[in-house]
Amino acid sequence: MPILIPEVPPPARRRLLGALLVAGAWPGATLAQFRVEISGVGATQLPIAVPRFREEDKTGQSIAGIVRADLERSGTFRIVDSTGDVDETSRPDYSQWRRRGADALVGGSAARLADGRFDVRYKLWDVVKGSDLGGQALAVVSSDLRLAAHRIADAVYEKLTGDKGVFSTRIAYVTKVANRYTLRITDADGEGGQVALNSTQPIISPAWSPDGRSLAYVSFESGKAVVWSQDVGTGNRRAIANFTGSNSAPAWSPDGSTLAVTLSRDGGSQIYLMDREGGNVRRITNSSAIDTEPVFTADGKSIYFVSDRGGSPQIYRVASNGGPADRVTFSGSYNISPALSPDGRTLAYVNRNGSEFKVMTMDIAGGSVQTVSDTVDDESPSFAPNGKLIIYATRAQGRDVLMTTTLDGRIRTRLLSSGVDVREPVWGPFGR
């Protein structure tokens, strides 16, 4: 199988400090927990200006700053000089903005409503054509101001690129500091972190439910691997797979009714299905090998999984109700951790070559394989819900860090958190 290595342009490394992108301080700002580095930006980026929103300092959030950071982090946009007073009611001086090199302009405002919520408005202009591309008004409580900014960035992104943005989605991941583990949820930019679970015992394999309301995960709190399901908003949790031996690798079906899990209750590690409460357990693989890491296709009809039935771990596909399994990966002798794009066309996974672990993508129809990472200790790839980005964990400068990459590996973002090891990222769905 030929391996296609993309021509990556010489990396233009720019370090962005998340909270410091905005000129000047604003009340209520918290220090960025993540530092974002972008490397390898593409040849064509859309230059855009996003001046500060009128009265945004009264909200405690830099709304324009969040929008700018989102758009720049995608690698698709370049932020130009955004000083100036523009709001959604302005009639922009297009020639002024063209002189600054902008092709597009966003203007907006924030105002406090009588009920304590905030009315956030924006407008988008095509500076080249000199036309109004529309806008929106969002009424949000103060704890959703970041979300409002992300939704504006999504709308701008979608209007100008045609693709759905993922700036208002969330990611979950595990942190480890000494002997403390947390399961953490942040915005896709790494900000706004909240702890879903705090433990002195390991947590692995988090998995978002399709509606984004629950997380399934493996916790070792009882002295062995048990699968739990937790409502993110309320914190209510229950153990849904706690059989003899180890219980792990939860994966949700696309309709959220079913989970696939790896159980050792009948000896070895095999894949079973169960309903979301943990009942109606039925076995779907039947080998004397290790079968694990199940993941459903977007249509729910098939499950991809890892098996070493051929001697070393490779990725296979089986119908969701069981039956014969077909091998899917043929390059290399160790392929694990499958993740599927929402359109079903691309498989992301981790390949071990010697002592190097790298995220790869494979075109499922044609079988061609592509390297997307330039690090050597990768794990746990997960697709963004628009299918355009992959998040994964790796090791850089002695720390565990999270990376996002475009599918061709050309644009990568490093989310370096200060002081803690981060691992096992999973990208949440659209709509919170």
Added chain:
Amino acid sequence: MNTLRITLMAATVAAAALAAGCSSPVKLNDGAPVTDAKPTPVGPGAGAGGAQGSGTSQSGVTTVDLSKNQGADASALGRVVYFDFDSYVVRDEFRPLIDGYAKVLTTAKTKKMVVEGHTDERGGREYNLALGQRRAEAVAKSLALLGVTSGQVEAVSFGEERPANEGHDEAAWAKNRRAELKDR
């Protein structure tokens, strides 16, 4: 006479157990050689020796504590089986350890243990969890083959999540590829 014999046997077994800690094979149930000792004088004018009432008690009893070696704690045998890279084969050098625990468990049928399997840090977490499970099950299977009932032993895995050694070299990895036997 009997007291002396038992005392000597206990001492020999204890010594043998200590020796086992230095990793030489030990068979707990072998009869320990008993040497004849001078009989304790039991009264004035009793036969040999003639040490009458010169400070040696005639009422002393020495406690023999069998419970220590009876199975509650067989840790003098060691509790860890180590594995080669990518392997779940129980090496011959750990046979005596397995034998020792099998005897403990078949003797005390209500005793329960757990075998915890581990891997080194290299590789994916879920696949390593399954590899650790294989190691734990290999040890559990070895015990079952020696007559231990399956309900007495649960095999579980920690994969790479609980290293014994946090280093990142072969010396550390070798210490992490293991199965640990623990009382329940």
